[in-house]
Amino acid sequence: MNALVLCIPLLPFLGFLLVGLLRNKLSRPLIGIIASGVIGIAFILTLVIFFTHYYPANAITYFDFIKNSKYDISFSFQVDQLSTLFMLIITGVGFLIHVYSTSYMHDETPAHYARYFSYLNLFVFSMLLLVLGANYVIMFLGWEGVGICSYLLIGYWFKNNQYNYAARKAFVMNRIGDVGFLLAIFWLLARLGSVDYSIVFSNASALSTTDVTGITILLFVGAIGKSAQIPLYTWLPDAMAGPTPVSALIHAATMVTAGIYMIARSNVLYSLSPVSMDIVAVIGVATALLAASIALFQNDIKKVLAYSTVSQLGFMFVALGVGAYTTGVFHVMTHAFFKALLFLGAGSVIHAMGGEQDITKMGGLRKKIPITYWTFLIAVLAISGFPFTSGFISKDEILLAAYSHSKPLFWLTAFAAVLTAFYMFRVFMLVFLGGFRGNDEQQHHLHESPPAMTIPLIILAILAAIGGFVQLPELFGGHDYFNQFLAPVVPALSHEGENLATKEYALLGGTIVGLIIIFLFCKKWFAVNQFEGKYTGFKNVLAHKWYMDELYDAIIVNPFNNIAGFLKSIVEKSGIDGIVNGVGRFIQYSSRQVRLIQSGLVGNYILIMVLSITVLFMVFWNQDLIIAFLQKIF
Amino acid sequence: MDITTIVFWFLSALALFSAIMVITRKNPIFSVLWLIIVFFAISGHYLLLNAQFLAVVNIIVYAGAIMVLFLFVLMMMNLENLPVVNKNIWMKFLGVISGGLLLCILVSTSKSAADMNLKTIIMKEGNIGLIENLGKVLFTKYALPFEISSILFLSAMVGAVVIGKKES
Amino acid sequence: MPVSYYIILASALFCIGVAGVLTRRNAIIVFMCIELMLNAVNLLLVAFSKMQNIATPPGSVSVGGSDAQIFVFFIMVVAAAEVSVGLAIIVMMYRNVHSIDINFLNRLKN
Numbered sequence: 001m002n003a004l005v006l007c008i009p010l011l012p013f014l015g016f017l018l019v020g021l022l023r024n025k026l027s028r029p030l031i032g033i034i035a036s037g038v039i040g041i042a043f044i045l046t047l048v049i050f051f052t053h054y055y056p057a058n059a060i061t062y063f064d065f066i067k068n069s070k071y072d073i074s075f076s077f078q079v080d081q082l083s084t085l086f087m088l089i090i091t092g093v094g095f096l097i098h099v100y101s102t103s104y105m106h107d108e109t110p111a112h113y114a115r116y117f118s119y120l121n122l123f124v125f126s127m128l129l130l131v132l133g134a135n136y137v138i139m140f141l142g143w144e145g146v147g148i149c150s151y152l153l154i155g156y157w158f159k160n161n162q163y164n165y166a167a168r169k170a171f172v173m174n175r176i177g178d179v180g181f182l183l184a185i186f187w188l189l190a191r192l193g194s195v196d197y198s199i200v201f202s203n204a205s206a207l208s209t210t211d212v213t214g215i216t217i218l219l220f221v222g223a224i225g226k227s228a229q230i231p232l233y234t235w236l237p238d239a240m241a242g243p244t245p246v247s248a249l250i251h252a253a254t255m256v257t258a259g260i261y262m263i264a265r266s267n268v269l270y271s272l273s274p275v276s277m278d279i280v281a282v283i284g285v286a287t288a289l290l291a292a293s294i295a296l297f298q299n300d301i302k303k304v305l306a307y308s309t310v311s312q313l314g315f316m317f318v319a320l321g322v323g324a325y326t327t328g329v330f331h332v333m334t335h336a337f338f339k340a341l342l343f344l345g346a347g348s349v350i351h352a353m354g355g356e357q358d359i360t361k362m363g364g365l366r367k368k369i370p371i372t373y374w375t376f377l378i379a380v381l382a383i384s385g386f387p388f389t390s391g392f393i394s395k396d397e398i399l400l401a402a403y404s405h406s407k408p409l410f411w412l413t414a415f416a417a418v419l420t421a422f423y424m425f426r427v428f429m430l431v432f433l434g435g436f437r438g439n440d441e442q443q444h445h446l447h448e449s450p451p452a453m454t455i456p457l458i459i460l461a462i463l464a465a466i467g468g469f470v471q472l473p474e475l476f477g478g479h480d481y482f483n484q485f486l487a488p489v490v491p492a493l494s495h496e497g498e499n500l501a502t503k504e505y506a507l508l509g510g511t512i513v514g515l516i517i518i519f520l521f522c523k524k525w526f527a528v529n530q531f532e533g534k535y536t537g538f539k540n541v542l543a544h545k546w547y548m549d550e551l552y553d554a555i556i557v558n559p560f561n562n563i564a565g566f567l568k569s570i571v572e573k574s575g576i577d578g579i580v581n582g583v584g585r586f587i588q589y590s591s592r593q594v595r596l597i598q599s600g601l602v603g604n605y606i607l608i609m610v611l612s613i614t615v616l617f618m619v620f621w622n623q624d625l626i627i628a629f630l631q632k633i634f
Numbered sequence: 635m636d637i638t639t640i641v642f643w644f645l646s647a648l649a650l651f652s653a654i655m656v657i658t659r660k661n662p663i664f665s666v667l668w669l670i671i672v673f674f675a676i677s678g679h680y681l682l683l684n685a686q687f688l689a690v691v692n693i694i695v696y697a698g699a700i701m702v703l704f705l706f707v708l709m710m711m712n713l714e715n716l717p718v719v720n721k722n723i724w725m726k727f728l729g730v731i732s733g734g735l736l737l738c739i740l741v742s743t744s745k746s747a748a749d750m751n752l753k754t755i756i757m758k759e760g761n762i763g764l765i766e767n768l769g770k771v772l773f774t775k776y777a778l779p780f781e782i783s784s785i786l787f788l789s790a791m792v793g794a795v796v797i798g799k800k801e802s
Numbered sequence: 803m804p805v806s807y808y809i810i811l812a813s814a815l816f817c818i819g820v821a822g823v824l825t826r827r828n829a830i831i832v833f834m835c836i837e838l839m840l841n842a843v844n845l846l847l848v849a850f851s852k853m854q855n856i857a858t859p860p861g862s863v864s865v866g867g868s869d870a871q872i873f874v875f876f877i878m879v880v881a882a883a884e885v886s887v888g889l890a891i892i893v894m895m896y897r898n899v900h901s902i903d904i905n906f907l908n909r910l911k912n
Contacts, residue, residue: 669834679848688871695878711893762866795890
């Protein structure tokens, strides 16, 4: 069974090697079968673990990774409910997206096609390593692995410099977060001498408050980078430069939730530090609001979804910050369903439009691409929180948890949820309703996507619609299966002593009324044939993303560039170059002088030889004499 | 002071004097002649040391063959009107100085080796230097090097012929 | 007779040879000085051979020290070979540059 667990991450790695090394030999269908197949098998193996309840109490150790007299960090996997859940999401959604990609990327040449799938497989491998690792170092390995895969896939079309800049930006922003994560690992090692989860969590109470707060905040810095929270969120919208399935898998469903996983995994540490929890919640709600407000006036369909992802990640951090760890993880799951569906649907729309991403140039696609339309509708309803979809149930729980924590937090989160519904309906109306606003060629090109793309859409749509029932509130006949499933690893937030029924009904009523109002307004504003893409006033500020990129440029990038320019032109030129060239010139000069010894006259050589023999004799036979002589001098 | 000691000192003085004459003569012909005298003095030493075979070989090979070869080459060349390269007196000075320095070092080194000071040589005794005894050793223990040295001679001969051949 | 006498005598001859090599520029004389140095070494070897030789009653064969004399013999062999080649080179040189001054041979410089 342990070997089987090892197989789960190794299979995608095998696929990576196979597809990557033989990229010039394999044909496109074979590449697709290999790459999707390994993920599919990994998914089946995960299902085996899930259904046989193979959750060993101790970590499975495979070999020593770093071992010295002080530290013993082993390469070991922790298979428990939390990691199994994430493995299911990663391999399951990952498999669907692989299948979808085989069709979506069909225009690439076989070598690039293989490159794409090898990156994707490597990503799944790293992500599995991240969630399976039984200590923070293995998690960090996976953490860096997904970072590099994200970089490679954002810059997949490397001939476009703009995309390369986006990839670089994502990489640098992630690095900033990674420094925090690394420092946290070092801090843990220094204080506890171990990074194994079991040892860290059982000894967590021995840590001082300062240590716990410092470690958890540094861990959260890592999560901020990876999960695109304020202030390191700007890379995620730019990351949409990558192929759309990549956005669905990496930048919506899995990688960006690594931060959530890390905090949920470290819940023991966070529960010891209320300060860190508050910071997590505040950052979460601020991000949710900011990203939702930006998403309101974006015209690029993928940008809207990207900001929506940032915003939803904010919701998850709110849940974590108020102590509802299981709720946060639950939202990860439902979000993986409906956001992957949204991205794949958007991919299908872009595919149908022949590469067009501007929603102001779409419209009226309902009739042309019906399957995409219906699945997209389900996803929009789910993310907006339409009653009894998966998104409703998870968001409902987040709001309840926020309400029992603090009232202002609840109202801000609820407002962000309202904004979510608003911008999602706007996109939906602009794309699918009204009349077509593109050119004739695009209209002629419109077609439904092939089955390899629509089948994953349908499966994800079913999951997005009913996937939430595993955690249906008791009020509606549910049994908290999800929380009970995770209970051995992550404690659920207790709502005892609160009048849940009233709040649930109030939320349900509020949601229905709110959605109807938003729907009607959106229909009035956006479901029209003509649409002017110009914004003024505050709308313009939002359309320009609060000028956040410009702000970063002004306060960080430009000063940094100036310092670098100063170092380059002044310090480098006159300082370092001077030293280096000076050494070079000195060597050249002295060599020119020394070269004169080589006169070519044999007599001189013999003379030098004889003198050298004399000196050597002196040194080796009369050492004491010489030492005494030197001592006399000095 | 017995006759052996007198002969020893005489031969040593002769060898040193002749050697100095070798390197100071302007005419190479005189140098060759003085060098032959050095070899005779050294052969005398060999006789004192009961190395009769080597003494004879030394005279035949060195004084006889090699020095004649030198003379032969010298006389082949017309050394009267050689182009004169400017002489460097400093170079000569330095050469003598460094030679003397080396001598000082060597002597002081051998003096500082304590076990060497006590060793003595018994003159005019023993018979290992006889042809009979040396020959036995040479053709049994050192048979292989002896044969190899013949190959060396052969190659030297070929080399000399090749080098000395006029370029066609 | 102390062996150190012979060591000093051989050293002196050797150093005279060295000084000759350093001071003279006539290739043949330099060559002769090298022969002188070889002979100094030979003399020393014979002296050491005699030092190693253990004296025995007259009439019987003494033992030890014969190796050094064989060495001298081989050195003479090598010297003879060396002289033949060396003189050939000098003749060659004279034929090419019409001089036997070693300072003409400064091609090593380039």
